[in-house]
Amino acid sequence: MKKYILNIILIALVSNNIFSQTSYFTKSGKIDFFSKTAVENNEASNNQVVSTLKTETGELNFGVLIKSFKFKNALMEEHFNENYMESTKFPKATFKGKITNITAINFGKNGTYTANVTGELMIHGVTKEISTTAQIEVKDKTFNAVSSIIVKPADYNIQIPELVREKIAKDVSIDININYEVYNK
Numbered sequence: 001m002k003k004y005i006l007n008i009i010l011i012a013l014v015s016n017n018i019f020s021q022t023s024y025f026t027k028s029g030k031i032d033f034f035s036k037t038a039v040e041n042n043e044a045s046n047n048q049v050v051s052t053l054k055t056e057t058g059e060l061n062f063g064v065l066i067k068s069f070k071f072k073n074a075l076m077e078e079h080f081n082e083n084y085m086e087s088t089k090f091p092k093a094t095f096k097g098k099i100t101n102i103t104a105i106n107f108g109k110n111g112t113y114t115a116n117v118t119g120e121l122m123i124h125g126v127t128k129e130i131s132t133t134a135q136i137e138v139k140d141k142t143f144n145a146v147s148s149i150i151v152k153p154a155d156y157n158i159q160i161p162e163l164v165r166e167k168i169a170k171d172v173s174i175d176i177n178i179n180y181e182v183y184n185k
Contacts, residue, residue, distance in 0.1 A: 022107065024053045024143070024180035031064060032175045033151075035168055042076055042168065044069040051178050053145075058102030060117065062095040062176075084158055084168075085124060093123045097130075105136055112137045117147065123156040134176075147176045 029049030035042040050063045066087035071077035081087040097119015099105070105113040115134045120127050134147035150171050153160060160168045 022055050023183040024055065025183035026051050026178055026180050029062075029176070029178035031177075033069070034173045034175070036173075042071070042073075044071045044077070044080070046070070049176075049178065051180070052183065053099075053180060055102065055105075055107050058099035060095070060097050060099055060119065062093075064093045066091055066093060079164075084153070084160060090124045093121070095119055095121050095130075099134075105138075107138055107143065110138050110140065115145070121149075121151075123151065124158050126156040128155055142179065142181050145176070145178045145180065149174050149176075 027050045028047060029051050031046045031049050033044055046064055046069045048065060048068045052061050053059070066085050067081055069077070069080065071080065097117055099115045099117055101114075101116045105115060113136045115136050116131070117134055118129070118131045121130045122128075130149060132147055132149050134145045137144045137146075151174055152171055153168065154170070
């Protein structure tokens, strides 16, 4: 009887450990940015965001190819890639961070949870520490994470030519929307 109870406890611990180490992944996440000024609004979307999340540790990573941002105005897209972001020289932006309150999120129970996120955002070859919150909606074995951050191009050494400086906001809003699925190796 003791051996039987010990086996049940061991199986429960191993099963719990396996489920808690689940990794989630997407390669079709979405990032939008919006720059609003009195002169002009600029917006772009990128639907090729790669992201991973390890539920055991809260480790969170993003990768974005700069050239994958699409604008309504083709000329703005060209200026964005060649003049501002220098996407040939700096082809991607990354985020490496962590959900600091990972234990407050129950990935096994449907619901909406608030995640506190901190980490390093690298844009244009410059890395800065950021902190934000994200809303995570768990539904069955997938979940959606939504967050917004404000980025100052000047903080990332993104030079805006004086001729168009009034057309680009000093603070750019970045909206993140990621649908994660269980990553099966």
